[in-house]
Amino acid sequence: MERKNPCSIFSATVPSVGAICVYNDMVSIARTHLDSIGGSNIPVAAVSTAFPSGRASMAVKLQDTADAIAAGAGEIDMVIDRGAFLSGRYMEVFEEIQEIRALCGEKAHLKVILETGELVTYDSVRKASFLAMLAGADFIKTSTGKISPAATAPVVLVMLEAVRDFYTLTGTRIGVKPAGGIRNTKDAIKQLVLVNETAGPEWLTPKLFRIGASALLNDLLMQRMKMRDGYYASPTYVTID
């Protein structure tokens, strides 16, 4: 059998990723490379606002974000100030998100990372989801990927319920991005079922639902190889970079 590279990114039959998510200083490199290989329609997302801890002054967070946008980031993944949230200073969290939102303007799409592993309770996850949505987030995202647990199914359920309820109240659909901990295809399918059953099929688009999971890709490739060949290949048949 002719052996094909299963990873040809820009073939018409293989869907591309929603975005390439990188650290701030890698934005221009990623942008330039994507443009040079014909991926100019794929946005670069920058993790921002002193990611992942968020422990910096607001001036630094704003500068961080401005740099990323200037370097060509089409999406900003900001972290909330969990310290402020957990000590009850909700307005501070809200205003920070608003300021970053204002800076992004029309140029960049804003994802707000709640870091649910540090918020711990479902009540807090729901409250933080609403703070972010009211302050202007385009997406709410579970985690930085640096803290465990990350995108557990119950947390994603709570966030999907929040975007569903926000849509009922305002008519605006906010996206959800579970990130961290989704390592295989079965987990990803469970997430898609959650979206379909909770928020509804309208959310089953990259504009409203993304999975952030670098580990997932190789398992997905292996599942596709199994569909093609009828047996599971060794993981070493899939490259890790």
Next chain:
Amino acid sequence: MTTFDYAPALESRSIVTIDSSYGHFINGVFVEGKNHFASINPSNEEVLSQISLAGSDDINRAVSAARVAYEATWSKMPGKERGKYLYRIARIMQERAREFAVLETLDNGKPIRESRDVDVPLAAAHFFYHAGWADKLDYVGVGHSPRPHGVAGQIIPWNFPLLMLAWKVAPALAAGNTVVLKPAESTSLTALLFAQVCQQAELPAGVVNIVTGDGSSGALLVNHPGVDKIAFTGSTEVGKAIARAIAPTKKKATLELGGKAANIVFDDAPIDETVEGIVNGIFFNQGHVCCAGSRLLLQENIAEQTIEALKVRMAKIRVGNPLDKNTDLGAINSSEQLGKIQSLSATGDQEGAQRWSPECVLPEKGYWFPPTIFTGVTQAHRIAREEIFGPVLSVLTFRTPAEAIEKANNTPYGLSAGIWSEKGSRILWAAQQLRAGVIWANTFNKFEPASPFGGYKESGWGREGGRHGLAAYLTSDENGDN
């Protein structure tokens, strides 16, 4: 927009073997029966098998076999030895779990998801739980050296055929009684498979006898002079008839009867979680549940919002082939039951309540009823007073906690109730006021062998499960019994 349809995920029925006809299981062997009637798969009206109708000869033989086994073997066997048989039965039930689940779904119409995840594991759990009690009967609480009653006549319903068998047989055997059990006429098959398990476990002959038939067979069993204790689960009407029949005798009885449970939602309850509980409360097992949360009492200030959320959720309930692992709501157990549900629902329309069901395509063959709610229901409506025993929810409202309790208790039944609130003190207060045997807080339809189950008022006599349930199969001198 992306479509995301689910492919059917059918459980294979090849694991079960159903004979074309069955007799009774008496004294450790299957014996020929007479007057056969059909057992039907309610989801497609397929005739699964022919079941025998027990007459007085069969009942006499079964009771005699149980008496001999009681006198000669079972009551004399040390509790530790009886426990070994119960453990063995429990393990075989687990080993043959898929067979039981598929057979239960074929015969009863309930979704495979429920028979596989609820009925069968809980049935095995009841045997495990009571196996542990068999050598500890001194600690049940009925006095020192408690004694079994003798021969227990047990009559079970069609809604949880195998599970109700386990609720009856496991404590009876643990306590040292022998058993004549009659399953419901529409759902005998898993009881007959259980008879095979008894053979496989090498249970001494006559300890468990299973006779099939209808209400006439049940009446023969209740009235048989050789029966010492009656255990019945079924309608309040039949329960009253049994109580009348045994009043002049020394027979003991436990009765698990009907219910019209209030599921009370206070305004601080989390809506999404509550909606899941409401759905579980009334649509679990097609609402064929004596403790179903069939009266929803909503605090008025959140009623509209909760009903809207409930409707959104109900639209996602998948009704259809019970063997499909995706199915949420299966078939109504019989055409007779379907007729009852239809006629009581019609009184809801006539008395002025508003009926709503999501759009759903019901299979053409078989007995089906869509998930349904009635809003604008008052305490006076028949659908708020009578047990519908189907996927039909009556929604009422209240303004103060006191009104909620008053409405909840305004029923001749008192089997179960549900409370939804984030506030612990309110839950404890409400639980004290409610006249119901089982009260769930922020959950519904949770069952567990260690937890006693049973009703107040016309919902029954006695308890099943836990120490209290086991005590009903025992007596002692200190207990004042003879």
